[in-house]
Amino acid sequence: MADTDHAQGHRRRVLILGGGFAGIGAARKLKDADVDVVLVDRNDFHTFQPLLYQVATDLLEPAAVGHPLRDLFHDQPNAAVHQATATAIDPEKREVRFEEMTPIRYDHLVLGLGAQVNFFGVKGAAEHAFPLYTLADAVRLKEHILSRWEAADRDPALIDDGALDIVIVGGGPTGVESAGALAELYHSNFADDYRGIPQDAAHLTLVEGGPVLFSMFKPDIRAYTEKALAKRGVDVLLGEIVASVEPTRVTLRSGKSMPAHTLVWGAGLQGNTILDSLGLDLQKGRRIGVGPDLRVPEHPEIFAVGDAAWITDSETDDVLPQLGSVALQAGEQAGENIGRLLEGRQTSPFRYQDKGTMATIGRGAAVIQLRRGKTIKGKSAALAWGAVHLALLSTGEDRAKAVVDWTWAGFTHERSARITVPT
Amino acid sequence: MADTDHAQGHRRRVLILGGGFAGIGAARKLKDADVDVVLVDRNDFHTFQPLLYQVATDLLEPAAVGHPLRDLFHDQPNAAVHQATATAIDPEKREVRFEEMTPIRYDHLVLGLGAQVNFFGVKGAAEHAFPLYTLADAVRLKEHILSRWEAADRDPALIDDGALDIVIVGGGPTGVESAGALAELYHSNFADDYRGIPQDAAHLTLVEGGPVLFSMFKPDIRAYTEKALAKRGVDVLLGEIVASVEPTRVTLRSGKSMPAHTLVWGAGLQGNTILDSLGLDLQKGRRIGVGPDLRVPEHPEIFAVGDAAWITDSETDDVLPQLGSVALQAGEQAGENIGRLLEGRQTSPFRYQDKGTMATIGRGAAVIQLRRGKTIKGKSAALAWGAVHLALLSTGEDRAKAVVDWTWAGFTHERSARITVPT
Numbered sequence: 115m116a117d118t119d120h121a122q123g124h125r126r127r128v129l130i131l132g133g134g135f136a137g138i139g140a141a142r143k144l145k146d147a148d149v150d151v152v153l154v155d156r157n158d159f160h161t162f163q164p165l166l167y168q169v170a171t172d173l174l175e176p177a178a179v180g181h182p183l184r185d186l187f188h189d190q191p192n193a194a195v196h197q198a199t200a201t202a203i204d205p206e207k208r209e210v211r212f213e214e215m216t217p218i219r220y221d222h223l224v225l226g227l228g229a230q231v232n233f234f235g236v237k238g239a240a241e242h243a244f245p246l247y248t249l250a251d252a253v254r255l256k257e258h259i260l261s262r263w264e265a266a267d268r269d270p271a272l273i274d275d276g277a278l279d280i281v282i283v284g285g286g287p288t289g290v291e292s293a294g295a296l297a298e299l300y301h302s303n304f305a306d307d308y309r310g311i312p313q314d315a316a317h318l319t320l321v322e323g324g325p326v327l328f329s330m331f332k333p334d335i336r337a338y339t340e341k342a343l344a345k346r347g348v349d350v351l352l353g354e355i356v357a358s359v360e361p362t363r364v365t366l367r368s369g370k371s372m373p374a375h376t377l378v379w380g381a382g383l384q385g386n387t388i389l390d391s392l393g394l395d396l397q398k399g400r401r402i403g404v405g406p407d408l409r410v411p412e413h414p415e416i417f418a419v420g421d422a423a424w425i426t427d428s429e430t431d432d433v434l435p436q437l438g439s440v441a442l443q444a445g446e447q448a449g450e451n452i453g454r455l456l457e458g459r460q461t462s463p464f465r466y467q468d469k470g471t472m473a474t475i476g477r478g479a480a481v482i483q484l485r486r487g488k489t490i491k492g493k494s495a496a497l498a499w500g501a502v503h504l505a506l507l508s509t510g511e512d513r514a515k516a517v518v519d520w521t522w523a524g525f526t527h528e529r530s531a532r533i534t535v536p537t
Numbered sequence: 538m539a540d541t542d543h544a545q546g547h548r549r550r551v552l553i554l555g556g557g558f559a560g561i562g563a564a565r566k567l568k569d570a571d572v573d574v575v576l577v578d579r580n581d582f583h584t585f586q587p588l589l590y591q592v593a594t595d596l597l598e599p600a601a602v603g604h605p606l607r608d609l610f611h612d613q614p615n616a617a618v619h620q621a622t623a624t625a626i627d628p629e630k631r632e633v634r635f636e637e638m639t640p641i642r643y644d645h646l647v648l649g650l651g652a653q654v655n656f657f658g659v660k661g662a663a664e665h666a667f668p669l670y671t672l673a674d675a676v677r678l679k680e681h682i683l684s685r686w687e688a689a690d691r692d693p694a695l696i697d698d699g700a701l702d703i704v705i706v707g708g709g710p711t712g713v714e715s716a717g718a719l720a721e722l723y724h725s726n727f728a729d730d731y732r733g734i735p736q737d738a739a740h741l742t743l744v745e746g747g748p749v750l751f752s753m754f755k756p757d758i759r760a761y762t763e764k765a766l767a768k769r770g771v772d773v774l775l776g777e778i779v780a781s782v783e784p785t786r787v788t789l790r791s792g793k794s795m796p797a798h799t800l801v802w803g804a805g806l807q808g809n810t811i812l813d814s815l816g817l818d819l820q821k822g823r824r825i826g827v828g829p830d831l832r833v834p835e836h837p838e839i840f841a842v843g844d845a846a847w848i849t850d851s852e853t854d855d856v857l858p859q860l861g862s863v864a865l866q867a868g869e870q871a872g873e874n875i876g877r878l879l880e881g882r883q884t885s886p887f888r889y890q891d892k893g894t895m896a897t898i899g900r901g902a903a904v905i906q907l908r909r910g911k912t913i914k915g916k917s918a919a920l921a922w923g924a925v926h927l928a929l930l931s932t933g934e935d936r937a938k939a940v941v942d943w944t945w946a947g948f949t950h951e952r953s954a955r956i957t958v959p960t
């Protein structure tokens with residue numbers, strides 16, 4: 115529980131805000147340190163964000179992608195987990211305030227709060243677009259899509275109104291992977307589920323503001339991706355930007371407009387508003403600039419990691435992307451550095467180990483770009499993708515679940531759930 | 538879709554309200570009949586109700602117990618499924634009206650609507666009790682219990698206020714199975730998850746108005762059940778009736794009162810209010826009395842089956858219990874009889890084949906009562922229980938999932954999910 119007196123007394127306390135890859139990495143690294151670790155997240159689970167699009171497209175169940183945070187620390191006696199929402203950080207008092215519990219004081223603070231979706235002020239987007247950053251987002255999107263198909267089944271006039279049409283915004287991993295998985299869902303599953311609705315009645319459109327999809331990948335991967343999406347019936351619009359979103363229509367800046375009851379927003383993040391309470395000058399996307407050892411220069415007892423941080427690679431001077439692998443490694447480095455400080459040693463700088471980037475477009479169609487520029491595409495990439503993601507999922511139990519779901523999907527083209535539990 | 542003109546034209550139409558065991562049984566039996574089958578349910582899934590308590594206690598995920606209705610009819614070309622909520626039945630016009638779509642006319646109607654929970658007018662029960670009849674009920678109960686533990690973790694003063702205490706009402710299968718599974722959840726899982734909360738801080742109380750638990754079972758099974766519950770720390774109060782339910786307190790008619798933030802209501806059902814539109818004299822529990830061939834005497838083109846029906850066994854004259862096995866068999870008989878009528882043949886009376894009744898109290902502790910009065914208790918019953926329920930789950934995929942979840946639970950004492958996705 116939240117004990118405000120504890121921090122001054124005996125053991126020092128590391129408070130970690132956020133149980134994502136960054137927060138988990140930091141907490142685990144402190145397992146053997148002589149310190150109390152307190153991890154607080156607004157949810158009672160860790161989210162395996164790279165697979166959220168699979169929840170949204172009903173290939174995985176929520177529980178395969180969200181793992182109980184408490185489970186992850188059964189074997190770490192110096193760590194406590196609380197479910198609460200931080201409302202303010204007070205660096206002077208060295209304490210964090212929460213909506214549901216008394217403040218917690220800290221000696222070291224790790225900010226692994228993730229980000230919020232950035233709608234860039236696009237008219238109607240905050241009200242009508244479906245982001246895909248949290249597990250709740252993924253469940254909400256899935257249930258919305260199912261509800262639109264059920265509505266069109268009851269009243270086919272809704273098909274021309276765009277009930278089944280989806281516009282996906284953003285040509286990065288979230289947008290491309292979602293578009294590919296939606297195409298599979300539509301053509302493999304809904305074709306059987308809704309026999310009365312013609313196969314060509316539903317349109318999927320991927321909109322990207324820049325000139326290419328997957329700008330972080332090499333040209334051969336981009337070409338493969340565009341072909342794979344086209345083969346799956348996804349229309350790709352490049353150099354187009356969304357101007358406004360209405361419940362049943364999307365309008366682009368070019369003037370083009372299309373019916374669509376669903377707009378998936380995979381196009382941008384910004385820092386959590388709680389960061390304002392720190393009074394820092396934030397970087398682009400409202401991220402916290404950190405030094406090479408991941409400390410916030412103005413408050414050397416605070417570390418920022420993950421999507422919340424603006425981390426410059428200490429070798430290349432590039433700003434590191436908001437990826438799970440960066441978050442995990444940076445979290446581990448923050449934990450390592452806190453351990454060093456506790457022992458009176460110096461911190462060490464963060465160096466990101468790029469183990470390659472992968473994405474999947476559909477069954478048997480994935481892409482991998484390794485560190486030295488080597489690329490893999492197609493079935494062998496899909497196999498590697500499956501193996502790596504299985505290895506990354508947190509526990510044996512989740513692994514078993516994922517195997518069941520994926521094996522079935524691979525062999526039978528069946529999806530796992532496709533149900534909507536009313537709430 | 539809902540086509541009001543179709544019924545008069547060419548093929549005759551069987552409309553089935555409800556996709557539970559009864560409705561599914563009726564629809565499947567009509568697979569080869571020369572008739573259009575239309576099945577409508579308010580949800581897009583079939584619920585395997587006997588395992589709802591496992592969802593509520595987080596041993597199974599919702600998708601393991603709810604199966605997409607459309608999936609079940611991929612191989613039945615004469616069947617259509619719609620998700621809609623019936624609002625009225627008009628036996629004169631032979632049509633059913635819905636909240637979300639145009640009316641559907643029928644030649645034969647099967648009422649497999651299930652039931653609603655009956656709170657018997659107990660003060661505060663409708664507002665504060667947690668029933669366990671639908672999948673949404675199960676998810677809601679699970680999330681409530683998790684939220685109470687998280688709250689007590691943040692503020693231990695809530696423990697004395699009853700945050701962790703649960704009163705379970707009803708000594709039938711729902712109450713007993715829930716009590717046993719909650720005890721396992723509390724002692725096996727929460728002990729690890731909430732290390733700061735003492736093991737004896739949480740109280741589970743099962744309240745039954747009659748003199749015994751499991752009145753439908755033989756005395757040796759009852760004795761075993763009481764012992765198994767006591768061993769798991771469940772207090773059993775017999776001959777006690779709940780007088781009022783408040784958010785944090787339960788009061789019994791005897792005057793006894795106890796703190797509890799959770800009251801699980803496993804104590805009674807009543808017919809769906811939509812049955813009022815039929816203008817029939819309903820039986821006890823607002824169930825529809827049917828003839829031996831399951832037809833409603835006043836409207837021979839309407840069949841009533843499942844929890845909605847008051848079915849008298851044609852051999853023993855006993856009223857059949859509201860069990861999944863009765864619902865499934867009665868549904869099949871209704872389908873069979875409609876098929877006979879379509880062919881100009883006579884209907885045949887329903888005879889329930891009792892294949893035994895089973896229930897589980899905890900890991901390795903189940904009870905089975907076979908038709909001829911033979912009973913099985915303990916580990917061998919638990920194994921048989923697992924095998925039968927696996928066989929009953931609708932498809933291979935669900936079977937695989939259930940195996941994964943159950944095997945893990947059995948070997949590691951780990952639960953499957955224990956997460957709350959905000960909605």
